Amino acid sequence: MRELETAEHRFIEAMGLYFERRGGTRIGGRIYALLMLAGEPLSNKRIAELLKVSAASVSTNLRACADMGLVEPASVPGDRQHYHVIHSQGWEGKLRVAEESLSAFARICAEALAVPRLAGNRSLREASAFCDFYKAELTGIAERWRAAHAPRPPRPDKTSKGRTA
């Protein structure tokens, strides 16, 4: 990818702050934003260059992004660097994150409700009920989104460089 211009830096920094605020890391957000903008596979090295951060940080944060399902590995024929692209089903990933967060919350409540003395607590019961409701809704959302956007089969008019899984 070419060097970054002002508007792109703005986007990248904004995303960095967004990530930071939500409990992630700033560089994680920057990498994610950069890959969005790139539209093509980028190597660790190139990411470090463009973002002006250490290779170590790129490696760590890239792994975190991958674990969150935001980014996935790619490879470029004839190049042994590690490449990365935005995860193709990234948006469902966002739903998955919401689902995991909700499940963690539900688990905490369920554990408390298992204690006899707390089993009758109103807030706890409502929390639990809401979690069940919300979880069901989330799967519905995922299905509707998939139905509306996923069935489009991958068209061959990608940017330029070939990409493989």
Next chain:
Amino acid sequence: MRELETAEHRFIEAMGLYFERRGGTRIGGRIYALLMLAGEPLSNKRIAELLKVSAASVSTNLRACADMGLVEPASVPGDRQHYHVIHSQGWEGKLRVAEESLSAFARICAEALAVPRLAGNRSLREASAFCDFYKAELTGIAERWRAAHAPRPPRPDKTSKGRTA
């Protein structure tokens, strides 16, 4: 509220960690959990005692919880302390939080899309589309939840102490 027992401490600490992990503060989560368990209005002072934290911290975190719509003020007749309870529509609040986070993300993308050079970016457009879709779904969820649970009019059999808005 009476002193806390082991199971309650477990719940409170778990919620503290949950908040911390999601970008909030540990004490914020503990206060939230405590008010859930209490089921009655609690004063700043009592919260500080039960949680063994400074009054300053209680004040600060309580405000944060209120800003997030998790907690709301209450008052007890004949007592000039400030009381607090779990927000009665707290679950819609959880949806509102999700909505705000999503909107922040959407705003960042929209700002980038406003730049001519980036307007055609595929990931950016998909992100924007997903945000619109998700936001619509969230309002749908809120409505369905309200329809299923809110129409129950407030019954007068509250715990013991009176509570006013």
Next chain:
DNA sequence: CAGTCCATTCAGTATTGACTGAACGAAGTC
């Protein structure tokens, strides 16, 4: 098989920010 080029891991550093104690201000009581 030596040499190069990667990415990753680890220890160290520096920044951030959550929490505390003390000062301040407000509201109510005698």
Next chain:
DNA sequence: GACTTCGTTCAGTCAATACTGAATGGACTG
């Protein structure tokens, strides 16, 4: 109107952790 009793604000401290540079380990090349 002095005194008490709160809650909030502010400066300071301390712990957590994001990031860096150096060392390590793999994978490919000649």
